[in-house]
Amino acid sequence: MEKIITDLAIVAAGPAGLCASVAAAEAGVQVAVFEKSSIAGGTANMGMGPFGVESRIQKRTMGTLRKEEAFRRFMDYVHWQSDANLVHDYIWNSGPTIDWLEDMGVRFAGAMKNFPASEATWHVVMPDDGSRPGARSASAMNRVVFERAQELGVKFYFNTPVQKLLADGKKVTGLIAKSDDGTEYEVSAKAVIIATGGFGTNSEMVKQYCNYTLEHDMFDFLVPGIMGDGIRMAWEIGAGHGRMEMERTGGSPLPGAKLGKYPQSGMFRNAGAIAVNKLGYRCCDESVLQNTSVAGNIIDYQKDRTMYRILSSSAIKHYRRNGPDFPNEVFHDDPAENFEEEWEKIAAEHPTIAYAANSPEELAEKISMPVDTFVETIERYNDQCDQNYDDDFCKSREYLVPLTGKKFYALRFAPGAYGSLGGIKINHKLQVITDDYEVIEGLYGAGSDVCELYNGTYYYYFPGNTMGFAVTSGRMAGGYAADFILDSEA
Numbered sequence: 001m002e003k004i005i006t007d008l009a010i011v012a013a014g015p016a017g018l019c020a021s022v023a024a025a026e027a028g029v030q031v032a033v034f035e036k037s038s039i040a041g042g043t044a045n046m047g048m049g050p051f052g053v054e055s056r057i058q059k060r061t062m063g064t065l066r067k068e069e070a071f072r073r074f075m076d077y078v079h080w081q082s083d084a085n086l087v088h089d090y091i092w093n094s095g096p097t098i099d100w101l102e103d104m105g106v107r108f109a110g111a112m113k114n115f116p117a118s119e120a121t122w123h124v125v126m127p128d129d130g131s132r133p134g135a136r137s138a139s140a141m142n143r144v145v146f147e148r149a150q151e152l153g154v155k156f157y158f159n160t161p162v163q164k165l166l167a168d169g170k171k172v173t174g175l176i177a178k179s180d181d182g183t184e185y186e187v188s189a190k191a192v193i194i195a196t197g198g199f200g201t202n203s204e205m206v207k208q209y210c211n212y213t214l215e216h217d218m219f220d221f222l223v224p225g226i227m228g229d230g231i232r233m234a235w236e237i238g239a240g241h242g243r244m245e246m247e248r249t250g251g252s253p254l255p256g257a258k259l260g261k262y263p264q265s266g267m268f269r270n271a272g273a274i275a276v277n278k279l280g281y282r283c284c285d286e287s288v289l290q291n292t293s294v295a296g297n298i299i300d301y302q303k304d305r306t307m308y309r310i311l312s313s314s315a316i317k318h319y320r321r322n323g324p325d326f327p328n329e330v331f332h333d334d335p336a337e338n339f340e341e342e343w344e345k346i347a348a349e350h351p352t353i354a355y356a357a358n359s360p361e362e363l364a365e366k367i368s369m370p371v372d373t374f375v376e377t378i379e380r381y382n383d384q385c386d387q388n389y390d391d392d393f394c395k396s397r398e399y400l401v402p403l404t405g406k407k408f409y410a411l412r413f414a415p416g417a418y419g420s421l422g423g424i425k426i427n428h429k430l431q432v433i434t435d436d437y438e439v440i441e442g443l444y445g446a447g448s449d450v451c452e453l454y455n456g457t458y459y460y461y462f463p464g465n466t467m468g469f470a471v472t473s474g475r476m477a478g479g480y481a482a483d484f485i486l487d488s489e490a
Contacts, residue, residue: 001184002183002184002185002186003185003186003187003188004032004185004186004187004188005188006032006187006188006189007024007029007030007031007189007485008024008029008030008031008190008191008192008193008478008481009034009187009192009193010032010033010192010193011034011162011175011192011193011195011196011229011230011233012033012036012042012194012197012230013035013040013042013146013156013158014040014041014043014195014197014447014470015041015042015044015138015141015142015470015471015474016195016446016447016471016473016474017033017035017042017193017446017447017474018033018040018041018145018474019097019145019470019471019474019475019478020195020444020446020474020475020477020478020481021033021149021152021478022104022148022149022152022154022478023474023475023476023482024478024481024482024485025152025154026152027478027479027482027486028482028486029481029482029485029486030153031149031152031153031154032154032157032187032189033155033156034160034162034175034177034185034187035156035157035158035159035160036161036162036229037158037159037224037225040146040156040158041138041139041142041143041146042142042197042226043221043223043226043419043448044138044139044141044142044470045138045139046136046138046223047135047136047137047138047467048122048124048125048134048135048137048464049108049122049123049125049133049137049138049141049464049467050094050097050141050467050470050472051094051121051122051462051463051464051465051468051469052094052095052097052111052121052464052468052472053065053067053070053091053094053095053121054066054095055094055095055096055098055099055102055111056095056099057098057110057111057123058095058098058111058120058121058123061111063111063119063120063121065119065120065121067091067092070119070121070462071087071088071091074087074453074459077457077461078454078457079455081455082452082453082454082455083427083453085428086426086428086453087453088428089428089476090453090469090473093472093475094468097468097471098123100475101141101145101471104145105148106125106144106145107125107126107140108124108126109125109126109137110124111123112124113463114460114463115291115326115328115463116290116326116327117461118291118460118461118462118463119461119462119463121462121463121465121468122463124137125138125141126140128140128143138467157185159179159181160178160179160180161177161229162176162177162229162233164233164236165192165233165234165237165443167238167440167443170434170438170440170441171442172189172191172192172442172443173189174188174189174192175192189442190442190484190485190488191442191444191481192442192443192444193445193477193478193481194230194231194233194424194432194445194446194450195230195445195446195447195470195474195477196226196229196230196231196447196449197223197230197447197448197449198226198228198231198419198420198421198422198423198447198448198449199227199228199231199244199420199423200220200221200222200223200246200247200417200418200448201220201222201224201225202226202227205228205231205244205420206218206220206246206420209244210244210246212246215253217304218246218416218417219251219252219414219415219416219417220246220417220419220420221417221419223419226419228420228423230424230445230449231423231424231449234423234432234443234445234449235424237440238440239424239425239434239440240424240425240432240433240434240436241423241425242422242423242450242452243421243422243452243455244420244423245420245421245452246415246420247419247420247448247454247458247466248293248297248300248415248416248417248457249292249293249295249296249460250289250293250294250299250307250413250414250415250416251292251296251414251415252268252353252411252412252413252414253412253414253416262342262346263335263337264338264339264342264343265335265346265411266324266335267311267316267319267336267339267409268309268409268413269289269324269325269335270286270315270319270325270399270401271286271290271325271326271396271399272311272315272318272319272400273286273310274286274309274377274378274381274403275307275309276307276308276309276310276369276374276377277302277306277308278302278304278306278367278369279373280364280369280370280373280374280376280377281373282377282380282381282392283298283307284298284393285394285395286395287395287396287399290325290326291460291461292416292460293457293459293460296416296417296457297457299413299414299415305414305415306412306413306414307412307413307414308367308410308411308412309411309413310363310378310403310408310409311403311408311410312403312404312405312407313340313406313407313408314401314402314403314405315401315402315403315405316336316339317405318401319335319336319401320336320339325398325399343356344356347409351366352412353412354409354410354411354412355409355410356408357408357409357410358406358407358408359408360374360375360378361375363409366410367412378403380392381402381403382402382403382404384400385400385401386402388400418458418466419448420448421451421452421453421454421458422448422449422450423449423450424450425450426444427439429480430445430480431443431444431480432444432450442481442484444477444480444481445473445477446470446474446476446477447469447470447474448466448469451466451473453469
């Protein structure tokens with residue numbers, strides 16, 4: 001077994017681990033990072049950018065949200081059922097973290113909204129080639145941070161998963177890792193940071209702790225390798241059990257939970273696409289579904305955790321003429337283009353998810369929904385459109401679009417998730433603690449492994465929150481760990 005001595009050992013090289021490594025190395029400590037895959041960046045390589053308040057970029061784009069307001073809104077949203085000190089420190093450090101990344105060389109397209117009711121907190125990363133930002137843009141950020149870590153002398157061990165943590169009582173002393181070529185490492189470290197990205201791909205943990213069955217009633221991103229390794233290892237040495245949940249959204253179970261392959265699906269995000277459950281009843285004010293986290297909650301409550309969004313040929317013509325209800329600053333594909341022709345193809349390819357029919361009756365039969373109830377729901381809704389008042393859910397008049405015409409369309413929606421949240425109990429200094437709130441000396445957590453801020457509903461009114469917590473908590477944890485190491489040497 002090969003022995004390694006370092007000041008700080010970091011488990012995983014996702015955005016939290018990368019930022020932790022740079023922050024610690026900048027403070028002057030020796031850092032080694034152990035990553036099970038062959039590349040750095042983790043789940044963030046699929047994302048677009050982190051949350052931040054009062055960054056230079058936000059101020060330059062005339063952003064009006066301030067830290068104090070963000071804190072109050074966040075805590076009210078979670079009913080104060082989160083660590084207020086941690087939420088405060090996260091928000092107060094979020095803008096400086098964006099500035100820190102920008103100074104490092106990360107280029108941001110701006111501070112953007114994800115939907116009209118959200119705030120411009122989403123610092124979308126500019127791709128390396130200067131093209132329009134989109135999915136996977138954040139990989140450019142990960143590259144910059146990784147290169148900065150290397151400049152600072154951080155040592156990376158790829159294809160080297162950590163097997164377990166080493167501890168002496170309530171003090172971490174290092175870890176055991178084993179590379180894919182069979183080399184075993186016994187790592188002696190003064191501090192360890194866990195940043196393995198959660199448990200979102202571990203079907204057993206998702207079922208046990210969140211009561212969902214992956215690919216049945218929960219359609220996660222399923223990023224390979226996100227198996228809860230760090231959580232398990234922390235628990236083994238006495239870490240407390242933090243609140244665990246899926247970062248729930250509302251999405252369609254099209255293959256791989258990827259709607260982006262089908263731009264026409266964007267039509268069903270409009271507020272005029274009514275939301276109907278399997279019993280045939282409308283179930284909400286559809287305008288609230290622009291927040292996909294709220295959508296996830298609504299879907300989760302319905303029979304079989306299923307909701308259908310309904311459109312008709314008249315509604316398609318309305319949106320083709322007037323544009324979408326909820327324009328997006330990042331995604332620009334026109335979902336109305338060739339909708340009718342393309343949706344027929346999609347419905348033929350995915351007959352249990354996407355539907356096209358010549359009447360409400362035929363659509364209900366295809367969905368296996370009570371025909372009379374569904375037809376009555378459509379007729380009632382159209383009457384309310386004629387009256388210009390939604391007597392059921394008080395949806396704004398501007399979104400009352402009748403569903404008439406020769407064709408009717410439906411898309412099935414199910415609970416989705418960007419990943420998992422929580423698992424390891426921490427304090428607001430990002431120190432791992434026991435269930436009795438005792439500190440495990442030298443052990444820190446960052447990112448999704450420790451993120452239990454949201455109390456059941458991801459706060460998507462501040463877009464970029466999860467990646468924002470990853471980079472900001474990583475930077476904070478790296479700083480705290482460095483302080484601990486340097487103080488112990490004094």
